[in-house]
Amino acid sequence: MKVLIVGAAGMIGAKLASRLAADSAIGERGVDALTLADVVEPRRPAGRIGTVRTLALDVSDPGAVAGLVTDRPDLVFHLAAIVSGEAEADLEKGYRVNLDGTRHLFEAIRAEHEREPSYVPRVVFASSIAVYGAPFPARIGDDFQLAPLTSYGAQKAMGELMLADFSRRGILDGLGLRLPTICIRPGRPNKAASGFFSNILREPLAGEEAVLPVEESVRHFFASPRAAVGFFLHAARLDTGPVGPRRNLAMPGLSATVAEEIEALRRAAGDKAVGLIRREPDETIRRIVGGWATDIEAKRARDLGFRAETSFDEIVRAHIEDEMGGRIP
Amino acid sequence: MKVLIVGAAGMIGAKLASRLAADSAIGERGVDALTLADVVEPRRPAGRIGTVRTLALDVSDPGAVAGLVTDRPDLVFHLAAIVSGEAEADLEKGYRVNLDGTRHLFEAIRAEHEREPSYVPRVVFASSIAVYGAPFPARIGDDFQLAPLTSYGAQKAMGELMLADFSRRGILDGLGLRLPTICIRPGRPNKAASGFFSNILREPLAGEEAVLPVEESVRHFFASPRAAVGFFLHAARLDTGPVGPRRNLAMPGLSATVAEEIEALRRAAGDKAVGLIRREPDETIRRIVGGWATDIEAKRARDLGFRAETSFDEIVRAHIEDEMGGRIP
Structure with missing residues (x-):
């Protein structure tokens, strides 16, 4: 082929x-x-x-x-x-x-x-x-x-x-x-309004600081x-x-809040990693993200056999396996 | 302007x-x-x-x-x-x-x-x-x-x-x-699959024969x-x-059946006009029309003041007034 x-x-x-x-x-x-x-x-x-x-x-x-x-x-x-x-x-x-x-x-x-x-x-x-x-x-x-x-x-x-x-x-x-918002995007932090969803996991997993510009109650849809x-x-x-x-x-995906992301980070890498997330509220980003979908049923795709993660633990694990050689430094 | x-x-x-x-x-x-x-x-x-x-x-x-x-x-x-x-x-x-x-x-x-x-x-x-x-x-x-x-x-x-x-x-x-299907289209019968909805009113109103290719129970959406x-x-x-x-x-419109069209024709022009409709079932047209919308809520447009007819009597009357100089020959 x-x-x-x-x-x-x-x-x-x-x-x-x-x-x-x-x-x-x-x-x-x-x-x-x-x-x-x-x-x-x-x-x-x-x-x-x-x-x-x-x-x-x-x-x-x-x-x-x-x-x-x-x-x-x-x-x-x-x-x-x-x-x-x-x-x-x-x-x-x-x-x-x-x-x-x-x-x-x-x-x-x-x-x-x-x-x-x-x-x-x-x-x-x-x-x-x-x-x-x-x-x-x-x-x-x-x-x-x-x-x-x-x-x-x-x-x-x-x-x-x-x-x-x-x-x-x-x-x-x-x-x-x-496609849902892709998380955890590998690479460096970027300026996309959605970037923080990845940054607050990827950077602390690598021992780096990350900025969270919205409340922990913000919900979005990920794969x-x-x-x-x-x-x-x-x-x-x-x-x-x-x-x-x-x-x-x-496509199917995971509907989850920032708080759920952070708890998955804590389970994977402990309180120290969570401590690397710095709150810096940003009204512009908050407003943009407020217009985004929070949950999508994706019934047809699921019935047709498309599969995504069902927890942020899985999403974090996929990142550690695929991008970090299987282990947190 | x-x-x-x-x-x-x-x-x-x-x-x-x-x-x-x-x-x-x-x-x-x-x-x-x-x-x-x-x-x-x-x-x-x-x-x-x-x-x-x-x-x-x-x-x-x-x-x-x-x-x-x-x-x-x-x-x-x-x-x-x-x-x-x-x-x-x-x-x-x-x-x-x-x-x-x-x-x-x-x-x-x-x-x-x-x-x-x-x-x-x-x-x-x-x-x-x-x-x-x-x-x-x-x-x-x-x-x-x-x-x-x-x-x-x-x-x-x-x-x-x-x-x-x-x-x-x-x-x-x-x-x-x-736009809903426009009915009654003025002019001559055409070969559009939707043409009969207009033909079965316009032609008999003018004393001409028209062909009905579907059952009277067929429902569609008109203005x-x-x-x-x-x-x-x-x-x-x-x-x-x-x-x-x-x-x-x-846009708003009238959800109605072919039978309702025909009864409006009868009220406007009598049994003789209705008698000019010839049934000639056409499987192709039936199948095409079977895939069309039968009713549309159009709540936003109605709330914004858009208005359409609410009966086929009104649609027939508009045609007689606008296309036939106000009277049936």
């Missing part, structure tokens, strides 16, 4: 690439060719796959995107996007990358499909819970409206609609995954990077027959 | 243009310039407005669309679209006209807004209940998901998302109106052309403050 990952230099894309290269299979199907593309050339993962191509390209260039699918990959993961903050700061770039880039990819697949009608690749699209906007019900159901409150969310929702339409028309066999990679791999091999025409699925 | 109607040669667009030309005002605000654009040059309506321009242009040409807003219309009605059947038959044309055309218009407004930040025109966008797709709850609420089952519906939903995003960003002051024009005029002068960021509104 030939696999293409667009957005393979991003955090989830790179983890997915590493996993595919290491396993050289998804379920029972062997992966013999892997193409990794992003705006910067993705790192070449270690593994035993015969052919690995790494490419730097701009998804907003239709010709470059067309070149990605001329060898007709059986499976396409589409994770390329500029993030929420940047899409909000630069309207043109957001629509150009997040909407046009997605459209160019789907159109490139359509061109191949029209040359060879039996070519209908599985396409797994990284969407986001940003397609939802407040006010929310206590728990967002699968039939809740798309009413995003960011340009990023609007662009992801537009990509979802096109994915479903192209799937319904038999051009591609798409699944859109509305680990490990769970996110699992969503993509599950979507890659899912039988889409029972999915029907509604191809965009809210 | 300067008003632009894009799609002014279509059925609703032309009625709206005639009404504006006749009234030369919307509410308290005078209309002194009216620009009417469509893919064919719109008919020049009778009236007293100082400046009326009529233009033929292709909305998928960004330069042509930009030229429409260089004089900064205060109010823009955007009704230009290719219809559902054509968008399904010609995927490229559907996305080009219905998505790109809408985007070019919003982008042209953005360019003017960036030149002059106080320029934030009201934009009223013709959306459709085609943004919904089966299965439905018994009554579709305002927070029901966007899951269209046609390319037309997907393109309208994408336009809605962009309208809401550009409104939230203060580029334009948009309202999207999800008259008169009500539709009313929606656009109400949206043009609505205070959008209380609307908030969810700028796309399901």
Whole structure:
């Protein structure tokens, strides 16, 4: 099977690439060719796959995107996007990358499909819970409206609609995954409004200070990077027959408060680690986070076998295993 | 006030243009310039407005669309679209006209807004209940998901998302109106799957035969052309403050069965008119119509003052008054 990952230099894309290269299979199907593309050339993962191509390209260039699918990959993961903050700061770039880039990819697949009608690749699209906007019900159901409150969310929702339409028309066999906030993000603290959810665990686990800008009662919806990679791999091999025409699925996750995060940190690393969290209330962040979903039912995805963590202990453990070599320093 | 109607040669667009030309005002605000654009040059309506321009242009040409807003219309009605059947038959044309055309218009407004930040025109966008797709709850609420089952519906939903995003960003002051099936459509019978809903009233009222391809128990959701024009005029002068960021509104309408249509015809024109309806069951039409919404709550729109007919007697009366000179031949 030939696999293409667009957005393979991003955090989830790179983890997915590493996993595919290491396993050289998804379920029972062997992966013999892997193409990794992003705006910067993705790192070449270690593994035993015969052919690995790494490419730097701009998804907003239709010709470059067309070149990605001329060898007709059986499976396409589409994770390329500029993030929420940047899409909000630069309207043109957001629509150009997040909407046009997605459209160019789907159109490139359509061109191949029209040359060879039996070519209908599985396409797994990284969407986001940003397609939802407040006010929310206590728990967002699968039939809740798309009413995003960011340009990023609007662009992801537009990509979802096109994915479903192209799937319904038999051009591609798409699944859109509305990802929860990913926690614990590896790496360094960043300035994303959601960053603190990861920072207050990752930094104290490594013996560093972290800033908490909101109350401990704040509730949000999470999945680990490990769970996110699992969503993509599950979507890659899912039988889409029972999915029907509604191809965009809210992914499962953990609804939890900051207090629950902190208690999981205490159980994993003790009071000393918890003591590294410094309270610095930030009204702006508090207001932004106040508009975010606190719980999502994700019944369809759960019924289709998608799985996420059910406690922050699991999320912390996944981070220690996957990012810290299994132990706290 | 300067008003632009894009799609002014279509059925609703032309009625709206005639009404504006006749009234030369919307509410308290005078209309002194009216620009009417469509893919064919719109008919020049009778009236007293100082400046009326009529233009033929292709909305998928960004330069042509930009030229429409260089004089900064205060109010823009955007009704230009290719219809559902054509968008399904010609995927490229559907996305080009219905998505790109809408985007070019919003982008042209953005360019003017960036030149002059106080320029934030009201934009009223013709959306459709085609943004919904089966299965439905018994009554579709305002927070029901966007899951269209046609390319037309997907393109309208994408336009809605962009309208809401550009409104939230203060580029334009948009309202999207999800129109019910318009009944009674004037003119001749057409081959649209929904055509019979109008045909079985309009033709017998004029003493002609009409074909009914489905059972009388079939239920659907309707508003008259008169009500539709009313929606656009109400949206043009609505205070959008209380609307908030969810700028796309399901319009009110009448949920009724074919049997109720027929009984209204009987009350208006007698058994002889009803006798002109010929039953010719059509499995294809039956199946298509079976996937359509039967009832929509439209609570937000009703609360905001949008009004539609509450019986088929009213719908029939509007047709007799507006299209038949007030009397049945």
